[in-house]
Amino acid sequence: MPLRLSQADLLAALDSEATRLAREANRVLPSDPVPSCPQWSVGDLVRHIGGVHRWATRIVTDGLSSNVEDDREFFAAPDDGSLLPWFVEGSSALIRALQAAPDDLQAFVFLKNAPPPALFWARRQAHETTIHRVDAQSARLGRMPSTAEAAIPTPLAVDGLDELLTGFVPRRSSRLRTDEPFRTVIAATDAPAAWTVSVSADPPVVTEGADPAAQSHVTGTAAALYLGLWNRGDDVAENGTVDLLGHWRDQVRVSWS
Known part of the structure; x- marks a missing residue:
């Protein structure tokens, strides 16, 4: 959790x-x-x-x-x-x-x-x-x-990932959409924290935990994921048959409204 x-x-x-x-x-x-x-x-x-x-x-x-x-x-x-x-x-x-x-x-x-x-x-x-x-x-x-230079504490990064993924990403205004649905696991390598992001033509659905049937996995330290998903860094890795990070870079621009 x-x-x-x-x-x-x-x-x-x-x-x-x-x-x-x-x-x-x-x-x-x-x-x-x-x-x-x-x-x-x-x-x-x-x-x-x-x-x-x-x-x-x-x-x-x-x-x-x-x-x-x-x-x-x-x-x-x-x-x-x-x-x-x-x-x-x-x-x-x-x-x-x-x-x-x-x-x-x-x-x-x-x-x-x-x-x-x-x-x-x-x-x-x-x-x-x-x-x-x-x-x-x-x-x-x-x-x-770099992630090391940014020096974001792991607990703060995990909390921020949770806010971003469960708060911002699932909103109706989210542009993270695709005609061919897929699921991606986002998992920290230095903390017990993972989320599954289901992307489709509808607003994304995010659940806590790692879905073993997901088509891709995005991994890195919590701080690296935090920076990467706020489009402030690239110290993360993705493996699988879909490119969540490509969709993310093109479609996710977080704003408050």
């Missing part, structure tokens, strides 16, 4: 990754390109994640039952040299809001099989921040970081 993190673990990861992101961004120029997100500069990246943190904070703090109608205010970052302090202020406010949120918080969530809202938002923002920290790291390196 996948290793799911507690609220405290997720908040610790969010805090750590926000700190690492700020550190990476401080080592480059706001105008520098982000290799893992070619359409963005570092400044664009920091404005995006800082705005996402403020958006999530509003939902959690106000217990909103639906998404905010106009989120432009959250992304109104300063144009001067205070961009990074603005980011740190937003991430700190998000952590405080999640720490103060009651376990029975009632608030808007947007993924299938979502955990309770307080846990959902801690989880979602921990992984949002982790992936964008890797993006900031790519700007410093001038290339995609």
Whole structure:
């Protein structure tokens, strides 16, 4: 069974990754390109994640039952040299809001099989921040970081894989489709975690565990799979008669909506 993190673990990861992101961004120029997100500069990246943190904070703090109608205010970052302090202020406010949120918080969530809202938002923002920290790291390196360089802890990676595969991938908006149905097992080599992804002309169906009759297997360390399935790395292997990774690279572009 996948290793799911507690609220405290997720908040610790969010805090750590926000700190690492700020550190990476401080080592480059706001105008520098982000290799893992070619359409963005570092400044664009920091404005995006800082705005996402403020958006999530509003939902959690106000217990909103639906998404905010106009989120432009959250992304109104300063144009001067205070961009990074603005980011740190937003991430700190998000952590405080999640720490103060009651376990029975009632608030808007947007993924299938979502955990309770307080846990959902801690989880979602921990992984949002982790992936964008890797993006900031790519700007410093001038290339995609290796799995070892990204240094994502195995439990965090397993939790993120579970969110991606059971939350994002099965949504009706998913473009992961094929006219000839197939099943692929995605399995970590360093943790007891595996999922079977059934792809067809309908939205994907994801189940925990490895189906022995699957047509292909995608394997790697949990961190390598985490990066690879977020389209941030290639340290994974695929064996079988179908090419899930080919379909994934062409069709899976995760967004929140």
